[in-house]
Amino acid sequence: MPELPEVEVVRRGLRQWVIGREIDSTEVLHPRAIRRHLPGALELAARLRGRTLVSAERRGKYLWLPLSGDEDALMAHLGMSGQLLVVERDAPLEKHLRVRIRFRDGGPDLRFVDQRTFGHIMVSPLVAGVPEPITHIAPDPFEEAFDDARFAAGLRGKRTEIKRALLDQSLISGVGNIYADEALWLARLHWARPTNTLTRPKITELLAAVRQVMGAALLQGGTSFDSLYVNVNGESGYFDRSLEVYGRQDQPCSRCGTPIRREPFMNRSSYFCPRCQRRPR
C-alpha cells in the first residue's frame, strides 16, 4: 500500500504489534521479494534469527525496523501491492505470501504479502539512522529534516513538469500518484506546469497542499479502493470518500462543477479539473 499515509498506518501497526519481539525463523517463499538483499534468503534468515525488533521507522514510502544491536534494520518497501500483516501463526497461508517471519514468543507472525511483487524487504546497515539503500531519497514533508527552501530551489532548478517532480523521491518523498493529483488540485496547478516557472509563493502553497492532503488521509486511515490496501490487521482506510479528483473522471469538480478529466501520464493517469487547473501554454 503505497503512499505516505498508507505506509504510516502500517508503521503504527507494526509499532503496536511487533516491537520488542524476538525473531525466530524467516521463510522466503518467493525470491523476488528479497531480490535487493544480495546475500540471499539463507543469509537474511540467519541475520534475523535471535534479533529483537526495537522500533518502527519510516521515510516517505519506506519502512524499517531497527534490530537489536543498533547497526542494521529490516527494511521494507511495499511497491504497488505489498502488505505487512500481523496474523495468528496458525492462520492459513495467504495466496501471495512472500516472506513469513515467526517469533520466539509464539505470538502472531509478521507476513509480507505482495501480489505484484514490486515490493521487497531486506536487511541493511543504518547510516545516521537511515537504511543505506535509501540515503539518496529526500526527507518527507512531515519530517523535521524536510527543508522547504531546499525543495523550492530544487524544483526551480529542474527542467520538468511539476507532477513528475512531486513523484521524484529525491526531491520530496512519500508522494505518489493519488496525493500528487489531490495536492495539485488543491493548489490549482496543472500537472504539466514546468517547475522552473513556479514562484516561491506558489511552491509554498503547493507544499501546504501536499501536507494538508496527506495529513487528512492519515486521519482517515489512508486510501483504499479494495482489499489490497490495508493496515497490519487487514482493515481498510476510507479517505477514498474524500478524494476530489483521483479516479473521478467525468464527475463534477467540487469547486466549479466542471467535469474532472483524465489524461495518460507516465503509463498511468492524471486526474484534474480543466477549469481550476489551467494547462500551461
Place this chain on the structure above:
DNA sequence: CGGGGCTCCTGGTAGC
C-alpha cells in the same frame, strides 16, 4: 549529467 520512457509482475474489469 538530467530527463523521459520502459520494464518488472499479477489480477480485476470492461468490452466485444
Place this chain on the structure above:
DNA sequence: TGCTACCAGGAGCCCC
C-alpha cells in the same frame, strides 16, 4: 462464456 485490452497507490535502470 471466453477472449483481449487496458488499468492499477512504484521506482530502478537504460538510453538519448
